[in-house]
Amino acid sequence: MEDVSKQKALKIDYTLPIKSWMEPTVEFRKGTYGYPGASKHVNYLGLPFPREWQPTDKDWKLPENWKEIILRGMKDRLGRYRSFRLFLDICVRCGACADKCHFFIGSGDPKNMPVLRAELLRSIYRRYFTLSGKVFGKLAGARELTEEVLKEWFYYFYQCTECRRCSVFCPYGIDTCEITMMARELLNLIGLNINWIVEPASKSYRTGNHLGIPPHAFKSTVDFAIDEIKEITGIQVEVPINRKGAEILFITPSADYFASPHWYTFLGYLLLFHEIGLDYTWSTYASEGGNFGLFHSADLAKRLNAKIYSEAKRLGVKWILGGECGHMWRVIHQYMDTFNGPADFLEEPISPVTGTHFDHVKSTKMVHICEFTADLIKNNKLKLDPNRNDKWKVTYHDSCNISRGMGLLEEPRYILRNVCTEFYEMPENTIKERTFCCGSGAGLGSDENMEIRLRGGFPRANAVKYVKEQYGVNLLTCICAIDRATLPPLLEYWVPGVEVAGVHELVGNALVLKGEKERTTNLRGEPLTPSEN
Amino acid sequence: MLMIQDLLKKNKAAILERWFHLILETYPANTAAMMRKDKNQFTNPVGTTLSREIEVLFKNLCEGSQNEKCQSSLDSILKIRSVQDFSPSKAVGFIFLLKRAIGETLKNEMCKGAVMDEWLEFQSKIDDLALQAFDIYMDCREKICEIRVNQAKTEKEMAFRMMERMTTSKEKKQKGED
Numbered sequence: 057m058e059d060v061s062k063q064k065a066l067k068i069d070y071t072l073p074i075k076s077w078m079e080p081t082v083e084f085r086k087g088t089y090g091y092p093g094a095s096k097h098v099n100y101l102g103l104p105f106p107r108e109w110q111p112t113d114k115d116w117k118l119p120e121n122w123k124e125i126i127l128r129g130m131k132d133r134l135g136r137y138r139s140f141r142l143f144l145d146i147c148v149r150c151g152a153c154a155d156k157c158h159f160f161i162g163s164g165d166p167k168n169m170p171v172l173r174a175e176l177l178r179s180i181y182r183r184y185f186t187l188s189g190k191v192f193g194k195l196a197g198a199r200e201l202t203e204e205v206l207k208e209w210f211y212y213f214y215q216c217t218e219c220r221r222c223s224v225f226c227p228y229g230i231d232t233c234e235i236t237m238m239a240r241e242l243l244n245l246i247g248l249n250i251n252w253i254v255e256p257a258s259k260s261y262r263t264g265n266h267l268g269i270p271p272h273a274f275k276s277t278v279d280f281a282i283d284e285i286k287e288i289t290g291i292q293v294e295v296p297i298n299r300k301g302a303e304i305l306f307i308t309p310s311a312d313y314f315a316s317p318h319w320y321t322f323l324g325y326l327l328l329f330h331e332i333g334l335d336y337t338w339s340t341y342a343s344e345g346g347n348f349g350l351f352h353s354a355d356l357a358k359r360l361n362a363k364i365y366s367e368a369k370r371l372g373v374k375w376i377l378g379g380e381c382g383h384m385w386r387v388i389h390q391y392m393d394t395f396n397g398p399a400d401f402l403e404e405p406i407s408p409v410t411g412t413h414f415d416h417v418k419s420t421k422m423v424h425i426c427e428f429t430a431d432l433i434k435n436n437k438l439k440l441d442p443n444r445n446d447k448w449k450v451t452y453h454d455s456c457n458i459s460r461g462m463g464l465l466e467e468p469r470y471i472l473r474n475v476c477t478e479f480y481e482m483p484e485n486t487i488k489e490r491t492f493c494c495g496s497g498a499g500l501g502s503d504e505n506m507e508i509r510l511r512g513g514f515p516r517a518n519a520v521k522y523v524k525e526q527y528g529v530n531l532l533t534c535i536c537a538i539d540r541a542t543l544p545p546l547l548e549y550w551v552p553g554v555e556v557a558g559v560h561e562l563v564g565n566a567l568v569l570k571g572e573k574e575r576t577t578n579l580r581g582e583p584l585t586p587s588e589n
Numbered sequence: 590m591l592m593i594q595d596l597l598k599k600n601k602a603a604i605l606e607r608w609f610h611l612i613l614e615t616y617p618a619n620t621a622a623m624m625r626k627d628k629n630q631f632t633n634p635v636g637t638t639l640s641r642e643i644e645v646l647f648k649n650l651c652e653g654s655q656n657e658k659c660q661s662s663l664d665s666i667l668k669i670r671s672v673q674d675f676s677p678s679k680a681v682g683f684i685f686l687l688k689r690a691i692g693e694t695l696k697n698e699m700c701k702g703a704v705m706d707e708w709l710e711f712q713s714k715i716d717d718l719a720l721q722a723f724d725i726y727m728d729c730r731e732k733i734c735e736i737r738v739n740q741a742k743t744e745k746e747m748a749f750r751m752m753e754r755m756t757t758s759k760e761k762k763q764k765g766e767d
Binding site: 319522549 | 616617619620623624627629630631632633634635638668669672673674732733736737739740741743744746747748750751754
């Protein structure tokens with residue numbers, strides 16, 4: 057009989073052909089890219105080159121002088137942003153960031169390594185803006201800018217959630233997220249954008265929120281919430297809208313008042329504000345915290361951010377309170393001052409209940425609701441019954457923009473420990489500054505992009521699975537609206553049986569209101585067990 | 590199956606190491622190096638899941654208890670490979686690499702008459718496992734479609750709830766007027 061090892065069936069070569077990263081080859085398979093921005097939205101925002109096209113088309117209908125536009129745009133940004141040039145120049149390709157990206161970990165695609173993703177842009181920088189690249193070309197890591205390179209940029213720079221986990225590990229402090237931002241700005245110069253950025257930005261610009269909810273519909277949702285709260289608690293809450301002269305303007309993502317499970321966080325806010333008798337207002341003009349402009353360009357981010365501050369000025373409030381949002385806080389914390397600051401027409405925020413001065417936001421005058429609520433709890437201003445959340449064994453996902461983007465780590469945990477009885481942390485290398493992204497931020501959260509999202513969210517889900525198996529965790533809390541929208545499908549795939557909630561949903565459950573009726577359900581309308589009640 | 594079982598048990602570590610290596614070769618070289626090196630289950634979930642679960646699969650195959658016990662391990666691996674850049678055949682094909690791993694590790698022993706017969710029989714067990722893997726792969730792909738549909742439904746959930754409430758209160762109002 058023939059030697060088994062010589063059988064043909066055992067001789068199949070499964071190894072992948074070795075290709076240089078410098079060869080740009082991208083296959084656009086369904087499930088791995090977001091649809092391009094619809095021209096009506098691109099038009100509305102006055103952005104360049106609106107057109108109908110698809111990444112799977114051979115012809116992307118690029119403007120004739122696209123190369124010139126990109127290189128001019130690059131030159132302009134290299135001059136304007138010192139950090140951009142620095143980040144392109146100083147990387148020594150040590151690889152510290154390589155295995156830190158959730159997309160690389162989940163997909164195994166080397167071009168998802170932050171260092172290599174940055175090289176896609178850096179190689180063009182070398183070729184056109186450095187002497188060594190101009191002279192030595194490929195030998196110096198330089199590449200020609202071709203349509204294939206452009207397609208590769210589109211594929212990989214819209215496969216980065218700008219979460220900045222890689223930047224935590226870079227010994228030089230290179231913020232690869234900002235390289236993605238620059239690449240996206242360049243792509244946008246020739247109309248290469250995705251709809252789940254352009255449409256929300258356009259709607260925020262037109263109607264005040266990314267869902268395009270007009271003022272009267274906003275009022276209807278608020279009325280609906282008031283009814284629900286009355287049914288659950290017996291309390292009639294007041295919800296002021298566009299009220300001039302209020303002390304505080306409250307801004308939160310529009311998903312909070314029009315999506316699920318965000319809705320229950322919204323109810324939590326309303327209960328809290330009612331209980332402490334907050335002098336505040338909602339706005340229909342600035343009815344969106346999320347700044348989708350940030351995923352497009354600094355200019356668009358600035359335009360959307362300005363709406364919040366101009367509304368604060370118009371209403372004559374003293375300061376701004378911000379809800380559970382992700383990238384709104386990145387913009388406020390890192391860019392607002394440069395965009396539209398300082399907000400010197402507002403006053404330094406002081407809690408009207410505790411008298412605490414929030415002097416860390418002297419310039420932006422905007423306080424995070426977790427800071428505000430943690431301060432209330434710390435000063436014993438809230439009566440809480442954590443047993444009302446006994447249904448849940450809770451863990452907490454540090455949303456990237458809030459943990460890495462603004463360093464808010466302890467306040468949400470402090471709140472959770474006060475409003476529920478069982479709280480468990482995920483492993484330490486997956487939380488706080490090292491938190492794993494949901495895999496769907498920065499405009500990637502569309503349903504057509506589901507495969508990429510499931511890949512990118514795997515490291516997060518894997519840590520959730522661990523606490524589920526170890527402690528029976530059944531609720532993942534977070535303080536970002538994109539998380540609340542995208543973690544449920546992620547967990548449905550990787551860790552079925554774990555639900556998602558905002559921190560203030562649990563606050564709303566635990567909050568014992570003056571004059572409330574005996575609660576029989578939580579804010580989701582699910583019955584409280586006898587021991588919980 | 591005594592002889593081959595004995596051989597497989599004795600050479601378990603070498604076979605598993607080879608199988609793991611061959612599976613990693615289905616990934617680009619840089620990725621494979623990371624997946625091999627990092628033993629942390631949270632920073633390298635793909636590599637650690639693969640190495641942990643193929644051990645379970647191998648154990649159950651050797652013990653002849655493949656169906657139910659292999660289900661969960663196959664599920665863990667295929668959930669990953671279903672969303673990575675693999676064609677269906679490549680996603681499931683890692684099972685067949687076990688044949689190659691065993692063949693290469695035990696090439697001298699396998700060609701001996703009696704063992705050869707048992708080996709051929711064992712190969713059909715691996716084939717069965719591959720078929721089971723394909724079913725699970727399809728479940729994963731269907732789940733992805735289902736999730737997309739569910740997401741679309743969730744996006745409209747609040748609107749439907751509000752419409753329902755408006756309809757109910759309108760009806761109540763009409764009844765009151767009647």
